[in-house]
Structure formats: C-alpha cells, structure tokens
Amino acid sequence: MAKPKIEPRLPKGMRDFLPGEMIKREYVFNIVREVFHLYGFEPLQTPVLELRDTLMGKYGEDAEKLIYQAQHPGGKEEVALRYDLTVPLARVVAQYPNEIALPFRRYQLAPVWRAERPQRGRYREFYQCDADIVGASGMNADAEIISLIVTALTRLGFTSFSIKINSRRLLTAIGQFAGVEGAALAELYRSIDKFDKIGADGVREELIKRGLPAEAVTRIMDLITTHTDSPLDFLDDALNALPDARAAIRQLRDLAGWLEALGVPKTAYAFDFTMVRGLGYYTGPIFETIITEPNLGSITGGGRYDDLVGLFKGESVPTVGTSLGIERIIDLMEALNLYPPNIGGTVVQVMVTVFDDTTQVESARLTAELRAAGIRTELYMLDRPLGKQIGSADKKGVPLVAILGADEIAAGVVKFKRLVDGHEESIQRSQAAEAVRRLLGNGG
C-alpha cells in the first residue's frame, strides 16, 4: 500500500466528532430538543450561506472581520457563512409575513462559523442553540424563555446554576444618571461586564482609565453593587427621578411575577446589575446562566432585542430569546459527570458473530430477525476467529454478542453473551429479541 501523499488534517478551528463523542452530543441535543418541544417551540432550519448584505452591518466592525466569505470562482452572488442564528431568524420573520403567525416561537440548533483565533473551548465552527419568541412584548415571554432554560438545564442534570437577570434599559438609565451616553455607554458596559473577572475595584479603575469622572464612577458602582434583600426597591428609590429607570424596574418586577406563575423556583435566578451581555442589540431584560458549583462561567445568554427584526422588516418587532452555549454545556456534562452511566460508545446493542462459511447465512437471518424486532444489531463482517469477534465488540463497547454455531442452529437457539459480566444464556430463536431487552436491562 502506498503511503498517503496528502496529510490528513483539518482547517484551523474545525473538529471531527467520532462516534463515541457524537453519541454524547446527540444525547444533549435530544434532551434540549425535547424540552423545546415541551415549551411549544418549533424547529427552524436556514441555509449555511446567507447573502453578504444580510449579515453585514449587524454585528459591529470587529465581528464583521470574522465572517467567512464563501465565493466560488465566477460566482455572481456575494455570499457568506452565517455568523449566528439570530440574524437569519430576523431575516426569516421579515421574509414570510404570511406563513409565520406572530407570536412565533422557534428554536434552531445548528453550526455557525467565525474566523476567530481558536483556543480551548473556542472554535471556528461550533453549534449554537437558540430559542426565541418573536412578536411578544410582554414579560410573560421573557419569563417563558427563563423557565425554558431552567427546565432544559435541569433535565440535563445540572443542579447548581443561577440565572442572572439584568436590564439593558436599566443600565442605560444608570449611565445617563451618571452622565454617560452614546459611545461611552458601550465602553461602560464592557468594563462592567468584567466584574466577575477583575472585581469592583478593577472595574472602577478601568472606568476611570476610560476617562469617566471619578464621581460618576462612584455613583454607578454604588448603584450596581449594593446588595439588599429587595434590590429592585433599592434602585427604584435611588433612581426615582428617572422615568426610564423606573420603567425598566417595572419590567423586571413584572418578569419576577411571571416567573413565579410559571413555577420557576426563586433559587434558580437572581437580579445582578453587574451582568452585561456583550452584544449591542439588547433593549430590555438580559439574562445569563452561570454554573455556581464549581464556578465554571456562563452557559446560556440572552435577552430582549426589540429592534433587530426591524432591520429587515422596517417596523420593530418585539423579540426575546436565549442562546444555550451548547458546546460549553457538552464540555461541562463531561466535567461534571452528568451523562447516564450506560451511555456507551456505540449505538449497537447486539453484535451477531459469524462462525464459519456454513453458518454465515443463519447469522444474517438472525440479524434481520433482531432488527425487525427493533434491536440495534451489527452483523460481523470479517472472517476472523470468534475470540477476535468478541474482542472487537468489547472494544467498541457493544454490550451483547450473539453466538450462533452449528450446535445452536441445530437446537434452534442462539447463545447471547453479556460482555460486562460474561453471563451467557441460550435462548429460543423466537424469544431472542425479548431476551436481548431483558439482558440489557439487567446488567448493562
């Protein structure tokens, strides 16, 4: 055999998912999909490629440099790989006014591409998982999204997490209260967002370095870091001269009321006025889920963005949604050992061995019988000794092998061997599928 002349490699920041890993990813994806359906969210799929004009001008100058352009030689259309799932959603809502009835709740679980410099947990192709409600301005929609997050994380097995809730509108009002507006506001957000990383003193220092007056910094920091039993009351008092702030706080109170009605436990969320989402388009409440024990950073992020759809539609459409950091969640499932113990590295439940030339047809028949009964069955394909066949099943993680030699065939039975404990049983052929279910149920 000639040596391969082309070195097998992947483009930077791209990954293959081999079966063992893929099975775990599918497990997470399936639970998330189930919960979305439970909440009445519909699936949506959009193309990997969008027109450049659809994407450009939505993410800011820096982010735009990371958009993959996707021309082919001689191509007449300017196309690009999607950068997220939110802008395509906005496009879809604007494009199908007759097919899509508002409010529209959709989810999308799909890859996006960003030409960033890869790092641990950061890739150039990664899956995003978004759920949004388009066309509902009430806080009941925001509460649905938060409830959805709690249910999804709980079903996945997460126990120690907290959803931080803040309001972009409130932060803007606080900025105004301290005399910060326009471009300086974005810088203010960016610094406050580092609160977890660099602490109150770090944020204070950075704000002063950015040129904010010391007095304004003190006012802002006092407002966002004071902890009381009723944070909304505290801010309401402190900011009662600002109608915008009061409106934002009223929204948050409303949101808390809906969360209670939906049965979201109070321990699952908390108002945190130092939490800021990076993206510029949020207009109302914002939320982010952090794993609290151990402290492993955020796994969901979202909020209300009432103006984005308007970029395609011309009129504003109130929208709220969240992104589940599905790649991060998958990493943490492993780290926190949240996969079910029997998840295994294969989808195969039974491997049917092949004894020799004279029995191979019978092995194929048995395989077909098991499959017809719904057992996920692999027929061994090579002519190798039985020991090798069993070893190969074991290595792959197949829990059961079926042994079908001349003796078994003559007796009309099949012998199953359970690899985890070596337990063997001869079973009448007609009872085979049933026995497989029983053998898998007991030991592995």
Added chain:
RNA sequence: GUGGGUAUAGCUCAGUCGGUCAGAGCGUCUGAUUGUGGAUCAGAAGGUCGAGGGUUCAAGUCCGUCUACCCACCCCA
C-alpha cells in the same frame, strides 16, 4: 489582531554538558489459546526527532526563519 509557550512512534512523554540517544509506557498486530473478549506472558510492526536553513569535526540538543498547536489578552459561545 497583540503577547508568551510548545513541537521526539498512533497517543502521553523521557532524552543530562552538543559526542551508542532513536527510548519508555499505553495502544496496535501476532502467538501461547482453531467455540468465547478483558488479565498474564512472549514476540513484532511503527519515527526524515514539525519544515527548511545556519553554527560545528559532530545537532533531537545551540541560533534565527517558517508552519502548526497550546495559553493569556481582545472578543465571544
């Protein structure tokens, strides 16, 4: 985009002062064992020491260039 680190077998890595340094463990394959996997034992295959230069009598080892990967920052999921 900015700064730092690393690169030796399929994987994880050792390799001293430049001079028998081409090594270990794991994995793979073969056999002990032609109707039974894991354990054990024996054996085998597998490397242009990331690439291409320079210094030197001599380079895996020293120097600079390139590439890839990792980490931090920026940004974000």
